[in-house]
Amino acid sequence: MDEARKLKIAAAAEALTYVRQGMRLGIGTGSTAEEFVRLLAEKANEGFRIIGVPTSERTAKLCSELGVPLTTLEETPHLDLTVDGADEVNGDLSLIKGGGGALLREKIVAAASDSMIVIADESKVVETLGRFPLPIEVNRFGLGATMRAIELAVSQCGLAGGLILRLKDGAPFVTDGGHYIVDASFGRIPDPKILSTALFAIPGVVEHGLFIGLTQAAVIAGTDGIRTMNRP
Numbered sequence: 001m002d003e004a005r006k007l008k009i010a011a012a013a014e015a016l017t018y019v020r021q022g023m024r025l026g027i028g029t030g031s032t033a034e035e036f037v038r039l040l041a042e043k044a045n046e047g048f049r050i051i052g053v054p055t056s057e058r059t060a061k062l063c064s065e066l067g068v069p070l071t072t073l074e075e076t077p078h079l080d081l082t083v084d085g086a087d088e089v090n091g092d093l094s095l096i097k098g099g100g101g102a103l104l105r106e107k108i109v110a111a112a113s114d115s116m117i118v119i120a121d122e123s124k125v126v127e128t129l130g131r132f133p134l135p136i137e138v139n140r141f142g143l144g145a146t147m148r149a150i151e152l153a154v155s156q157c158g159l160a161g162g163l164i165l166r167l168k169d170g171a172p173f174v175t176d177g178g179h180y181i182v183d184a185s186f187g188r189i190p191d192p193k194i195l196s197t198a199l200f201a202i203p204g205v206v207e208h209g210l211f212i213g214l215t216q217a218a219v220i221a222g223t224d225g226i227r228t229m230n231r232p
């Protein structure tokens, strides 16, 4: 097994120690979250009682295949804990998420949870968010106008950077919610809150990958071991 996967498993195993009998869980998306699903499935198959809301069709499929019991936010609108990966995490536990395209459901599920734990390897920890391109989920209608409005809004925030429509197999990538994703490369996002407010003011923007104030702890796996970052 390669080192990168070992770190993901180590972070996932640590996050599993936060899971209690009877918990209603939000279950994240991505390769790190999938390691959590595998470990969670082992526990569930041993009789440990949990129920989960998956944050993507991909995670739902894996959970079903492995035997993790699932529910929906219609049946279970209030969750105890969400465990999810991230593309970047900074010192106050603000995140960039959405590299896997699941940001909208991930944010809805995180917001429905009493707490959120991020699992990641050390490479995801940054001083300032923005090295990873920020995913912005947009309605398919009016794409050109929405991209123009995003350009204008980000320049008013003092940011510059290319916007790229995410593609898959040569066609626009479509999210589980039926939207497109625009990836915005800023390099640095010194004030994520200002950018978040500016993006939400654009009608065609459905959601963006800045997760601010949603995470209570980040379990970070490095070659020296595991450390847990708590929100200051």
Ligand SMILES: O=C(CO)[C@H](O)[C@H](O)COP(=O)(O)O
Residues within 6 Å of the ligand: 028, 029, 030, 031, 032, 033, 084, 085, 086, 087, 096, 097, 098, 099, 100, 101, 102, 103, 106
């Ligand atoms: O936000 C996400 C999916 O939308 C993922 O959590 C993020 O992309 C991290 O993925 P990975 O664990 O594969 O690095």
